[in-house]
Amino acid sequence: MNASSSKAPSEGEGFFSRCRLVDPRIAIIVVFAYSIALFVAQSWVAMGVLALALAAVLAAARVDVAKMLKGLIPLFVILAFTVLAHIPQGIGEGLYYALRILLLALATLAVAFSYDDMRLVRAFASFLSPLRALHVPVDDIATMFSIAVRFIPVSMDEFQRVSNAQRARGARFDEGGIIERVKCWGSVLVPILIGLFHRAGVLAQAMEARCYGGAHRTSLHGDEKVGAFGVFAAVAASVACMAVAFVL
DSSP: OOGGGOOSOTTOSOHHHHOTTSOHHHHHHHHHHHHHHHHHOOSHHHHHHHHHHHHHHHHHHTOOHHHHHHHTHHHHHHHHHHHHHTTTTOHHHHHHHHHHHHHHHHHHHHHHHHSOHHHHHHHHHHHHGGGGGGTOOHHHHHHHHHHHHHHHHHHHHHHHHHHHHHHHTTOOTTSSOHHHHHHHHHHHHHHHHHHHHHHHHHHHHHHHHTTTTSSOOOOSSOOOOOOHHHHHHHHHHHHHHHHHHHHO
């Protein structure tokens, strides 16, 4: 895989992808448990502990947090609306819900930035493999997941280019009222969406030209087994997340 398609930082793959003991399926299970814990937690203490745990993981994985935050700028607009919508109930409640959404997005992107595309696809296909008995097109679903993951860095780069171009044309994203700012961000989001649909059409034509779906898909790596350490790590991390959410 070339450097342009990699989601990891420039110094190489993340900590998790270099560590053979940590299977990507384990990371996905832990993130799933972490996501549940975020929605179960009902106190700032629990949310703070979960935030510190995520910060420690991001530091260990050597993920470029600045790049992740740049890609989440459109999400910040939604978070701002979330805070404003909860002003009648109290701004603290709005900030609490906004922090929950932000931590959920960062945890998901942490896995995407720490593992190679194909490892994530194999992990996703492994979770869905029992559905083959029901004639569910698991390979096609895994391929769509792979394409979606590969579009993440492309979307981030496109967002950076379009926003810089709009700033060069005089756009001011941090000035004016809410309506003016929404209109200003619309000049960025609309071209990005149009570009994504265009790329999707080109990709569909390329896959059709290469006769995608004409034969059964095989795997070079075969069926990878999760070791006892991986199972223990997944259970321990999941239990820890649930304990923080319910106890604190």
